[in-house]
Amino acid sequence: MYWIESEMEQLGTWEARVEMMDENIDALEILSHDSDKHWGIIKKWMIKANIDIPEIAPHGLPRHVFDFEGLSKEEMFKNIMKYEMLAMNVYKDIKNANSDVIKELFPSEKDAFEFLTEIEQLIKEEQKHADICKKQIGGFAKIKY
Numbered sequence: 001m002y003w004i005e006s007e008m009e010q011l012g013t014w015e016a017r018v019e020m021m022d023e024n025i026d027a028l029e030i031l032s033h034d035s036d037k038h039w040g041i042i043k044k045w046m047i048k049a050n051i052d053i054p055e056i057a058p059h060g061l062p063r064h065v066f067d068f069e070g071l072s073k074e075e076m077f078k079n080i081m082k083y084e085m086l087a088m089n090v091y092k093d094i095k096n097a098n099s100d101v102i103k104e105l106f107p108s109e110k111d112a113f114e115f116l117t118e119i120e121q122l123i124k125e126e127q128k129h130a131d132i133c134k135k136q137i138g139g140f141a142k143i144k145y
């Protein structure tokens, strides 16, 4: 997730490369801005849990997650939406993880509580992001949650 949020942060760089309307650009900016924030949150907790910050993309993830070259804006947002849903589900899994695992990562009760509170916030925001993408896709595609 650290890696995906960092890739999402760069969504804004596609603004000039895909033909978009103001509304699409606003949507991309929200996704990019929030992902930057999420990235920072994940980084903070990884450091607290003594987990190494990855410097290269993990196995199975392409070096660049997003490549919208030649895609319409609808296809682009459809693509982004997949990752927003993925992010939401991963954060949900973390929230529902065995409390012993959380305790092991964050022995301080205060840390564990704050961690889970922030994960809950991420879930809410990823839901919002998926909705933003859905709106941009419009009638173009039926997306099942």
Ligand SMILES: [Fe+2]
Binding pocket: 008, 031, 034, 035, 084, 087, 125, 126, 129
């Ligand atoms: Fe997101």
